[in-house]
Amino acid sequence: MTNAAPDSDNAAALQRAYYDRTAAEYDTAHLYEGCQHDVALGYMTPLFEALDIRTVLDVGTGTGRTLRALQANPKLDVIGVEPVRALLDKAVDAGAPPTALVQGSGFHLPFPDNSFDAVVEVAVLHHVPDPSPIVAEMLRVARRAVFVDDDNRFGRGRLSSRLVKLAIYRAGLWPAFWKAKTRGKGYQYTDDDGISYSYSVYDSLPALAEWADRVVLVPTGIENGTSWLHPLLSNPHVLLCAVKGEPRLPWLRLGTLA
Numbered sequence: 001m002t003n004a005a006p007d008s009d010n011a012a013a014l015q016r017a018y019y020d021r022t023a024a025e026y027d028t029a030h031l032y033e034g035c036q037h038d039v040a041l042g043y044m045t046p047l048f049e050a051l052d053i054r055t056v057l058d059v060g061t062g063t064g065r066t067l068r069a070l071q072a073n074p075k076l077d078v079i080g081v082e083p084v085r086a087l088l089d090k091a092v093d094a095g096a097p098p099t100a101l102v103q104g105s106g107f108h109l110p111f112p113d114n115s116f117d118a119v120v121e122v123a124v125l126h127h128v129p130d131p132s133p134i135v136a137e138m139l140r141v142a143r144r145a146v147f148v149d150d151d152n153r154f155g156r157g158r159l160s161s162r163l164v165k166l167a168i169y170r171a172g173l174w175p176a177f178w179k180a181k182t183r184g185k186g187y188q189y190t191d192d193d194g195i196s197y198s199y200s201v202y203d204s205l206p207a208l209a210e211w212a213d214r215v216v217l218v219p220t221g222i223e224n225g226t227s228w229l230h231p232l233l234s235n236p237h238v239l240l241c242a243v244k245g246e247p248r249l250p251w252l253r254l255g256t257l258a
């Protein structure tokens with residue numbers, strides 16, 4: 001891991017202990033209808049159809065929430081990878097087929113290059129000190145599309161604070177600022193979410209844009225005011241869709257409409 005906080009081993013152990021402790025209640029505590037991840041799935045799934053996606057990898061599948069939702073589509077073959085055994089056991093209890101689950105880390109995905117049409121992550125990247133190696137792994141194993149459904153620090157707080165955060169980030173001072181804010185730890189701990197780091201899907205935008213032909217950003221949380229810089233400055237949760245090639249629907253032949 002690069003750029004990890006000095007006590008990141010301790011943080012990883014704390015996070016692991018948090019999931020071991022809360023796995024049994026994870027679904028009741030985190031899954032509710034209409035949450036930002038449901039909104040993201042609603043935007044993502046029609047794109048699967050239009051991109052002719054057949055195989056999907058869900059990185060950090062946890063209790064298999066996304067995996068189970070996607071498996072409802074018989075056209076999709078979905079695999080979930082997850083490091084925490086207690087969460088995988090819970091995924092099986094909740095109905096995920098054991099053969100669709102692999103214990104492993106996003107830092108070293110146990111799959112060859114280009115093995116999946118689409119690779120998805122939901123709420124994983126704000127739980128690691130440096131998401132870049134996981135994003136690089138997702139791009140390595142993906143053929144057509146990568147979906148990042150996660151936090152956007154710039155869309156949270158009062159407008160003045162959102163603008164200040166953006167200015168600090170653009171000046172290259174965000175890591176130092178965040179470290180001071182968290183008193184040297186580099187992470188926060190809450191009973192709701194365990195250990196979390198400061199993350200925005202925009203941090204991963206350059207890597208995803210270099211890989212893809214197009215990147216589409218979809219606001220998925222509750223809108224935080226209005227802004228011409230939307231959703232960067234107006235939404236705390238964003239779905240980033242990085243796509244190679246163009247979506248096509250068999251019944252829509254745009255070239256013939258002129």
Ligand SMILES: C[S@@+](CC[C@H](N)C(=O)[O-])C[C@H]1O[C@@H](n2cnc3c(N)ncnc32)[C@H](O)[C@@H]1O
Nearest residue numbers: 060061062065083084105106107122123124127
């Ligand atoms: C907030 S949970 C989200 C779980 C699931 N994606 C969902 O939406 O319900 C964060 C997940 O990231 C997983 N995670 C943390 N570090 C990871 C890593 N290095 N590689 C893969 N997954 C990781 C955790 O074990 C946990 O399952």
